[in-house]
Amino acid sequence: MxxxxxxxxxxxxxxxxxxxxxxxxxxxxxxxxxxxxxxxVLDKRDKMAALSKQEGNCPICKQHFEFEEMEGDHIKPWGKGGHTIPDNCQMLCRDCNGKKTDKY
Structure with missing residues (x-):
């Protein structure tokens, strides 16, 4: 420990x-x-860039959302070695982010 x-x-x-x-x-x-x-936390600029790259779609449910309806997420969770960097950022809809927790 x-x-x-x-x-x-x-x-x-x-x-x-x-x-x-x-x-x-x-x-x-x-x-x-x-x-x-x-x-x-992931900053707004990184979150906006991720959402643009995703063309406004949640990568889990594939539905389109506006920025305000989404949440920044670590692709590889921090608890599993992921870092708070732009390449580890994705935008998920609130429902999918709530279900994801610490999975990778």
Whole structure:
């Protein structure tokens, strides 16, 4: 566990290190445990670029949505080694994003 704590302290995506221990204790049971670490979020510019690349379509349900109806998502979840970078950003409709949680 000490190696994992050290790795998380050094991770640039984590903005709130005081939640590391609680995160490690509940990450396998709580798909939203990453919120304890206040992870860096995808910025609006990256989200808009991703939506443009997707031609306004949710890659899961294939339906077309407006920007305001979608949410930025890490393609490879942060909890599985994904980073908050443009190449790891996709836009999902709210329904699909809510169902995805931490799958990869």
């Amino acid at each position: 000490n190696a994992e704590v050290k790795r998380l302290h050094e991770d640039e995506d984590i903005q709130k290190t005081k939640g590391i221990y609680e995160y490690l204790l509940c990450k396998d049971k709580d798909p939203f445990a990453g919120r304890l670490l206040n992870l860096r």
